[in-house]
Amino acid sequence: MHELSIAVELVRMIREELRAHPEARLKTAHVCLGALRQVERTTLQFCFEATIRDTALAGAQLSIEPVEAAARCRQCGLEFAVEDKWFECPRCAAIDADLLRGDELRLTSLDIEAVTTEAGAGTKESRTCLPADKLSNCE
Numbered sequence: 001m002h003e004l005s006i007a008v009e010l011v012r013m014i015r016e017e018l019r020a021h022p023e024a025r026l027k028t029a030h031v032c033l034g035a036l037r038q039v040e041r042t043t044l045q046f047c048f049e050a051t052i053r054d055t056a057l058a059g060a061q062l063s064i065e066p067v068e069a070a071a072r073c074r075q076c077g078l079e080f081a082v083e084d085k086w087f088e089c090p091r092c093a094a095i096d097a098d099l100l101r102g103d104e105l106r107l108t109s110l111d112i113e114a115v116t117t118e119a120g121a122g123t124k125e126s127r128t129c130l131p132a133d134k135l136s137n138c139e
């Protein structure tokens with residue numbers, strides 16, 4: 001299944017990121033999902049949960065931010081929404097446009113909860129947003 005392989009890849013990237021934060025527990029992983037990916041959001045969430053079940057990441061949420069696809073015409077510069085990978089400029093009918101967004105599937109940030117074991121401190125809740133730009137695209 002398409003969504004399952006994506007979920008497995010996301011979990012691999014998340015584990016890689018969390019290696020630098022061994023004391024942290026993952027609360028939420030945020031991803032951007034382009035419309036052209038043809039990924040069913042609820043299916044991806046289901047696959048993500050299935051992938052992390054019985055692991056240290058169990059209970060973490062996957063937050064998916066949908067990204068509408070858009071392209072810019074190279075002939076007239078018009079920016080327009082697209083629904084599939086073949087697009088024609090609605091103004092000048094040129095079939096010469098650059099896709100601006102909509103093809104991404106990217107891990108953007110991780111909300112983690114730091115667990116400290118100092119005497120009396122117990123569990124310290126802290127939301128940390130890990131920087132996203134160094135995270136690579138899936139596939």
Ligand SMILES: [Zn+2]
Pocket residue numbers: 073074075076077078089090091092093094
């Ligand atoms: Zn045009």
